[in-house]
Amino acid sequence: MRVLLVEDEQPLARYIAAGLRKHGCAVDVAHDGRQALDKADVAPYDVVVLDRDLPVVHGDTVCRLLAERGTSRVLMLTASGAVSDRVDGLSLGADDYLGKPFAFAELVARVGALARRSTPARPPVLRAGGITLDSSRRIAERDGRPLALTPKEFGVLERLLAADGAVVSAETLLDKVWDEHTDPFTNAVRITVSTLRRKLGDPPLIGTVTGSGYRITS
Numbered sequence: 259m260r261v262l263l264v265e266d267e268q269p270l271a272r273y274i275a276a277g278l279r280k281h282g283c284a285v286d287v288a289h290d291g292r293q294a295l296d297k298a299d300v301a302p303y304d305v306v307v308l309d310r311d312l313p314v315v316h317g318d319t320v321c322r323l324l325a326e327r328g329t330s331r332v333l334m335l336t337a338s339g340a341v342s343d344r345v346d347g348l349s350l351g352a353d354d355y356l357g358k359p360f361a362f363a364e365l366v367a368r369v370g371a372l373a374r375r376s377t378p379a380r381p382p383v384l385r386a387g388g389i390t391l392d393s394s395r396r397i398a399e400r401d402g403r404p405l406a407l408t409p410k411e412f413g414v415l416e417r418l419l420a421a422d423g424a425v426v427s428a429e430t431l432l433d434k435v436w437d438e439h440t441d442p443f444t445n446a447v448r449i450t451v452s453t454l455r456r457k458l459g460d461p462p463l464i465g466t467v468t469g470s471g472y473r474i475t476s
Contacts, residue, residue, distance in 0.1 A: 259282075259283055259284070259304040259305065259369075259370075259373040259413070259434070260283075260284045260286075260301065260302065260303050260304050260305075260433065260434050260435070260437070261278055261283045261284065261285045261286070261303060261304065261305050261306070261307060261369060262285075262286050262287075262288065262294065262297055262298060262301070262303040262305075262306045262307070262330070263275050263278070263285055263286070263287045263288070263307045264287075264288045264289075264290075264291070264293075264294040264306065264307065264308045264309055264312065264317070264320065265287070265289065265307075265309045265335070266289050266290060266309060266311075266312055266313055267309075268289060271287050271289065274307070274365070275287050277362050277365075277366070278307075278365075278366065278369065279409075281366050281396065282396055282409040282412055282413060283369070284413070284434070284435055284436050284437040285437060286301065286303075286437050286438045289313075290312055290313045290314035290315065291312040291313070291314050291315025291316060291317060291319060291320040292314040292315045293314075294306070294308070294312070294315075294320050295315065295320060295323060295324075297438070298324060298327070298329075298330065300438075301433060301438060302329065302330075302433050302434065303329075303330040304330065304331065304372075304373045304434070305330060305331045305332075305333060305369050305372045305373050306324055306330045306331070306332045306333070307333050307335050307365075307369065308320060308321055308324075308332055308333065308334050308335060308352070309334075309335055309336055310334055310335075310336035311336065311337075317334070317336070318346075318350055321334060321350045321351055321352050322350050322351055324351065325350065325351020325352070326351070331353045331354075331372035331373065331375060332351065332352045332353050332354075333352070333353065333354045333355070333356060333365075333368055333369060333372055334352040334354070334355045334356070335356050335358065335360070335365070336355075336357065336358060337357065337358040353372055353375070354368050354371075354372060356368060367394070370382075370393060370394050371394075373393075374393065374394075382394045384416065384419035384420060385419075386419055386422075386423075386463070386474050386476060387400075387461075387463045387474065387475075387476035388400050388401040388476075389415070389419065389458070389463065391412075391415060391416055391419055393416060396412065398412060398415060400458055400459065405457055405458070406457070407454070407457065408450075408453075410435055410436070410446070410450050411450055411453060411454045411457065413434070413435035414431055414435055414447070414450050414451060414454055415454060415458075417430070417431055417434055417435065418464060418472060418473065418474050419474060421473065421474070422474075423473055423474055423475075424473060425467045425470045425471045425472070425473045426471050426472055426473065427470060427471035428447040428448070428471055428472070430471070431447050431471075431472075432444075432446070432447055435450075451464060451466075451472055461476070462475065463475060463476055
């Protein structure tokens with residue numbers, strides 16, 4: 259999943275971003291509200307993890323503007339943990355609210371839950387052609403055989419399965435599985451699909467639609 263982390267405390271931002279990446283997320287980072295809005299204008303984020311007390315543009319304003327767009331789920335992450343603060347954050351349009359300090363496992367679980375509530379909603383376990391992929395547990399198998407997938411391979415397979423047979427373009431995969439530092443002209447998607455096909459084995463499951471992208475064929 260593609261995540262935008264908005265946190266002005268840079269050491270904390272690095273810590274959270276590194277942890278989310280270890281759990282398979284593609285993470286972009288903004289350190290103020292203006293940067294966050296600019297990045298959200300460009301990339302299709304599944305979840306925005308948003309600190310409330312931000313410089314330049316306050317987190318409340320960022321949350322309200324993102325909610326009006328309706329393209330990303332917002333998890334407000336802040337030291338203001340009183341009930342009144344949580345109510346305020348949710349009333350601004352946040353989908354969830356987590357106070358600092360927090361358990362990292364809970365943050366990961368909440369981010370994953372919000373991603374599954376994206377439009378259209380997708381179930382936590384995806385199945386097709388003997389494949390079972392559990393997004394929350396980061397486990398994939400085919401016909402009972404565990405699949406040792408890299409985070410990018412897992413992300414590509416998850417997107418293809420969630421499309422339920424529809425074609426997914428290479429550009430969409432690049433937007434959703436890779437972060438902003440990826441060269442838009444890279445062949446990373448093609449290489450990842452190739453290695454993923456090899457790991458999935460026979461019968462072939464991922465088809466190429468020339469000029470359009472990839473889809474699950476079974």
